Amino acid sequence: MSSEDRRLVAVVTGANRGIGKAIVRRLLQQTTVPLIIYLTARSVERGQLTFDELRREQLRWPAEEPTQQLPNELRFHQLDVSDLDSIHTFIEYLTLMHGEQSVDILINNAGGVVHQPTTNDDDDEGGPARVVRTCDAKTAYQIVHMNYFTAVNMTSLMLPRLRPNGRVVFMVTALAHLGIFSGDLPKVLVSDELNLNGLHIIENGFISAVGKGTYSAYGFPPMPFAVAKAGLIAYARMLARVFASDPRGLLFAAVCPGYVRTDMTGPYAPLTPDQGAETPVYVALTDAKRLRRHNGGLWKQLRPLKW
Ligand SMILES: NC(=O)c1ccc[n+]([C@@H]2O[C@H](COP(=O)([O-])OP(=O)(O)OC[C@H]3O[C@@H](n4cnc5c(N)ncnc54)[C@H](OP(=O)(O)O)[C@@H]3O)[C@@H](O)[C@H]2O)c1
DSSP: OOGGGGSEEEEESSOSSHHHHHHHHHHHHOOSSOEEEEEEESOHHHHHHHHHHHHHHHHTSSTTOTTSOOSOEEEEEEOOTTOHHHHHHHHHHHHHHHOSSOEEEEEEOOOOOOOOOOTTOOOTTTSOOOOOOSOOHHHHHHHHIIIIIHHHHHHHHHGGGEEEEEEEEEEOOGGGOGGGOOTTHHHHHTOTTOOHHHHHHHHHHHHHHHHHTOTGGGTOOSOHHHHHHHHHHHHHHHHHHHTTTOTTOOEEEEEEOOSBOSTTTOTTOSBOHHHHHHHHHHHHHSOHHHHHHTTTEEEETTEEEOO
């Protein structure tokens, strides 16, 4: 067995900035689990810049022992999670490099909100993006697709590639708690009968109800970001149930990073990206037994959280 074979393979999506970049940095700096880390980004240019920056940081560390072999290896690959061809190309590359079952840790970090300039904020380059709370059909469609459908597609295609004890992390938000829904929706979202088709119907139903102005009659809040992330929380629960008898012992978790200062939230959020990366990295690396006790569950501040 080569030394590379003993290292776990971790993939982080949307890792060129914000929390994704901080997750990669933390994975790179930890020394408990030897890793090959794939920093992925949809833009080759932006991804390569971040890769170069983190690689330079890694080479400076630890300065006292420059001859010590670096435990973790960073690699970059282009990956646009909204593009099925891009996902397939990446999976083919992983198969070539690491075999049919090639991934131990998948962190679905890519996502976000649609930047809506206001009259005071007409520079798309410099103005802080806002978390969208208004709800029009186009915005609902974009946000549900960039947060829910992309992560579900990415995960569905990666599931056969996960190694024994492989784990999948979804970045969600505490805004997506069940209390924002009304009518039958809270019960349906936690039901053991819910399948992927049903979940897609709920997410598409939200988009369509926003278009017709009937979302509240169906029990949805006017918050596309929270509805999309609630879909991912329900998906993590569903995967834990569906894969319960899979011999690989796969693990799934949805993680709230907290309110983190990134391009998505602007400069007033209280947490740094590094603080936002703490719980997803903890869940990605923690003891499998602890994670298995809460398989498919929600996590915040290093602890399981009731949905
Ligand atoms: N910040 C918070 O307070 C907060 C709170 C709760 C949850 N979250 C979640 O945590 C995750 C990271 O948030 P963040 O604040 O770091 O966001 P961010 O600063 O806006 O960064 C989003 C990242 O996702 C990437 N991305 C978007 N669409 C992509 C696609 N189709 N393919 C590949 N990459 C794509 C972006 O790439 P480009 O640079 O190419 O655009 C960027 O790297 C998101 O899922 C977000 O919803 C954040």
